[in-house]
Amino acid sequence: MSLQKILAISGKPGLFELKLQTRTGFVAESLLDGKKITVGMRSNVSLLSEIAVYTYNEEIKLAEVFKAIATKENDGPTAISHKEDNSVLVTYFREVLPEFDEERVYPSDIKKIINWYNMLQPKGIVSVESLSKELKEAESEKPAE
Known part of the structure; x- marks a missing residue:
C-alpha cells in the first residue's frame, strides 16, 4: 500500500484506503476500523500523495x-x-x-x-x-x- 491510495475525506475521522472506483464515486476502507464506506463525487476528498x-x-x-x-x-x-x-x-x-x-x-x-x-x-x-x-x-x- 502506498500514499497513492490513501485518502482523507472531510467530515470523516481518520484515513481511508481507496478500494474501488464506481460510476457515482468510490468505495474506501477505513484504516481505523476496517469498515468500508461509499463516497460520492460531491465529497471533499484528498489523496495524501497530492x-x-x-x-x-x-x-x-x-x-x-x-x-x-x-x-x-x-x-x-x-x-x-x-x-x-x-x-x-x-x-x-x-x-x-x-x-x-x-x-x-x-x-x-x-x-x-x-x-x-x-x-x-x-x-x-x-x-x-x-x-x-x-x-x-x-x-x-x-x-x-
Missing part, C-alpha cells in the same frame, strides 16, 4: 515530510501526540521541517500531519525505505519540462 506543505521557498510533498519525520523517529511513531499544545507541535515540526512557512502552515495542519503519520506508521506505509521508493517513482513519472 498534498503539499508550504515552505518559504516552495511546496514540499507530504511524502517528503513523512520521510523527514520517519528519519527523525528512526521509523517509529512520533515522540509527541497530535493532541499536544500548539507551541509544542510547532517546535517539533520546526525540527522536522525547519523551513516551513509559519504563516501558511497552521497548528491544525501540523496536528493532522502528525496524526496521519502515527496512523500510517504501524502499517509500514511511512517508513524511510517505502517513502524513498515512492518519491523516486513519482519523480520518474513526472513529464520532462
Whole structure:
C-alpha cells in the first residue's frame, strides 16, 4: 500500500484506503476500523500523495515530510501526540521541517500531519525505505519540462 491510495475525506475521522472506483464515486476502507464506506463525487476528498506543505521557498510533498519525520523517529511513531499544545507541535515540526512557512502552515495542519503519520506508521506505509521508493517513482513519472 502506498500514499497513492490513501485518502482523507472531510467530515470523516481518520484515513481511508481507496478500494474501488464506481460510476457515482468510490468505495474506501477505513484504516481505523476496517469498515468500508461509499463516497460520492460531491465529497471533499484528498489523496495524501497530492498534498503539499508550504515552505518559504516552495511546496514540499507530504511524502517528503513523512520521510523527514520517519528519519527523525528512526521509523517509529512520533515522540509527541497530535493532541499536544500548539507551541509544542510547532517546535517539533520546526525540527522536522525547519523551513516551513509559519504563516501558511497552521497548528491544525501540523496536528493532522502528525496524526496521519502515527496512523500510517504501524502499517509500514511511512517508513524511510517505502517513502524513498515512492518519491523516486513519482519523480520518474513526472513529464520532462
